[in-house]
Amino acid sequence: MRKDWWKNAIIYQVYPKSFLDTNGDGIGDIKGIEEKLDYLVELGVDGIWISPVYLSPQVDNGYDITDYRKIDPMFGENQDIYHLINKAHKHGIKIIMDMVANHTSEQSVWFKESRKSKDNFFSDFYIWRDAKDDGSEPNNWGSNFGGSAWEWDQSRKQYYLHYYAKQQPDLNWENPRVRQYIYDMMRFWKAKGVDGWRMDVVTSISKDQNFPNNPNPHKKPFVIGNQNNGPRMHEFIHEMNQEVLKPFSIMSVGESPDSTSEDAQLLVDPDREELDMIFTFEHMHVDRAKNGMNGRWDLQQMDLVKLKRILSSWQLNLRNHGWNALYFENHDRARTTSRWGNDKQYRYESATAFATILHGLQGTPFVYQGEEIGMTNSNFGIEDYEDIELTDNYRELVLEQKTISKADFLKAAHKISRDHARTPMQWSNAKNAGFTNGTPWFKVNPDYEEVNVANDQTKENSVFKYYQALIKLRHEDDILIEGAYELLYPEDSNVFAYKRTLAEKSWLVIANLSDKQLKIHDYLPQETEKDSQIILANYLDRTNAAGILRPWESMILELS
The missing domain is CATH 3.90.400.10 (Oligo-1,6-glucosidase; Domain 2)
Structure with a gap:
């Protein structure tokens, strides 16, 4: 297999705590991942990114690590993960572990x-x-x-x-011993067969040693900022590359919250030998009010024009300068269908429309558990939420500072809370969605009787089958891997459309991201309407490129 296998891969993220419980304690475990390997093979993915399963007091659901080399008993034993790695490899699936090297648990x-x-x-x-x-x-x-x-x-x-919870003290990367301890841990897991690393907030590891105050326009007691892209960040990441990533050919994708596509060039340019890919937050802030004093809890309508501009800048600026990591959902992001789509009338259509847009881009798509069946957000009450980010922010902003009302905070939480990604995976309409025979650690989304794997796979309009088709397409046609990108209709507030071109072949990827009915010929040269071949469409009765573009309809066309 070629060295850069990840360029032709689809990676599936597992949040183990909520994936599948095999021992009835209400918490997902490593054996649960192994039990579903056949399911992941059926979906067609090439790798699994496993959120942290290391020893942890679980203040931040495992992102507060006590011991990097020991599996937490709630997930199983070290032998379980070793066995999973070996079995996944036999299925042709690679394993990407989660590395949290900016901070540890205070129990370390x-x-x-x-x-x-x-x-x-x-x-x-x-x-x-x-x-x-x-x-x-x-x-x-x-x-x-x-x-x-x-x-x-x-x-x-x-x-x-501590950039996060007080129980998560930040490591001092200025100390070379810290860096060597981290690299040695990475070598330990490589020796067990790990193929790659997803690196949590890796761009935070370098701190400005002058420790200046952050700008404070809202006159708040404490201000978030100055937390990424520190003065020695590139030096540290390059050193990690030389010590571990390059010698052992380990795939790397770093979480880089503040990165623009221009910043990304420095991180992922192969000639610089730092990272293979990064996760930006830029495109996930298109529903965040600008300069709001409540940060992510000050929401606005999703700005599609801005989303198109941001994703296009990454496509164009990284072309021939690095590689994109593509995602809409993960353990920190709410369900796209509920956040930006229509999860009531058009759940299947909006889930597959966003999938079409993402998987048609150049880069490596990351699919988060449940995304492939169109899982949705829950309408939780404030007392139902578990995430420390939400509960601490609620206390500070609503109860103490009173800068946002409870109603507005809850409205925002219903859209964007991280907890929506952490409800148990919905396998069937059995009790607890087939996730556990015990009492689940976190509430199951009440819609599981309708939205579940078993039910979705029997449907004609199946989100799972659509993802299968998208993944198959990426594996079989190089145009989605190598093709040039051109955004069409950049100012249109309803439709996301772009062309991918490779040699003489040209594909149009188009999605109506609205409840409106639109005319296709407004988005397609008339002479190509009848001659265009449908490569993939989420409305199953679509046979040509004529007529009406229906609500949340998406398709990939080969242009004549």
């Missing part, structure tokens, strides 16, 4: 030792600073989960930095 032995004194081996594994003269925090940096990014430690009599 590294941190327990670090907080004991200022002069032991682990003292400088984390970022410690003295209090100001008045005892307050070193600066105004805010945590992504609310409040200050600094926490006072009584035993050491200093503050430590």
Whole structure:
């Protein structure tokens, strides 16, 4: 297999806690992933990205790691993951593990030792600073989960930095020992057969050592910002590449929240030897109000023109300069069908329309569990949410600062809460959606009796079958891998349309992302309407490129 196998691959993300429980404790486990390998083979994916399964107190659902080399008992044993890796390889499926190297759990032995004194081996594994003269925090940096990014430690009599929960202290990458410990952990997992790494907030690992205050236009006590693309970030990532990624031919995809396509060129240009791909957040903020004081909870209508502009900039700026990672859903993103689509009248159509747009682009598509059957958001009450980001933000913004009402916060949560991605996978209409025989760790979406794998696979209008067809298309035709990209109708607020061209062949990818009926010939040269061949369409009665473009209708056409 070629070295850059991931360019022709589709990666499926598993959130183990919510995937499949095989021992009845209500929590998904590693054996549950293994049990569904045949299902993933049927879907056609080439790799599985597994969210963290390491030992963890689960303050942030496993992204707070106590021991990078030990599997948490809630998921099984180390032998279970070793067995899964071997069995997946026999099925032709590669395994991508999740690496959280910006921070650990406060329960890590590294941190327990670090907080004991200022002069032991682990003292400088984390970022410690003295209090100001008045005892307050070193600066105004805010945590992504609310409040200050600094926490006072009584035993050491200093503050430590945490970009996320106070139980997630940030590692000090300025310390070369920290970096070597991380690289050694990566070698450990490579020796067990791991094929790639997804790297959590990897662009946060370098901190500005001057620790300046962040700009504060809203005069808030603490401000989120200045957390990515630090002064030594590229140096650290290149070093990781040279130490581990390059010698062992390990695929890498880094989470890079603030990256634009121009930033990405520096991270993924093969000549720079840093990362293979990155996940940007840029296109996922097109429903976020600009400069809102409540951050992600200040929502607006999804701006399709902006979405097209952003995705197109990545297609054009990375062409011949690197590779795209394509996604709409993951463990941090709500269900696209509910967030941007119509999950009531047109659930199948909007789920498949967004899939068409994404999988038609150049890059590696990532499919999140349940996305392939069109899973939706739940209408939870505030007491039902589990995610620490939401609960901390609710306390700070609604109860303490009163900058947003409970009703508006809940309305936003119904659209964008991370918890919508974490409800148990809906396998069947059996009790608990076939996820567990016990009591599930988190509420099952009430729509599971209708929206589930078993039901979807029997339907003519099957989201699963449509994903199968998209994946098959990417495996069989190089135009979607190598073809040039051209955005059409950039200012149209209803339709996303673009061309992919390779040699003499040209395909049109088009989707009506609205409830409206539109005329196809407004988006297609008339002389090509009758001669265009339908490659794939989500309305099964579509036989040619004439007539009406129906609500949430999408298709891929070969232009004559």
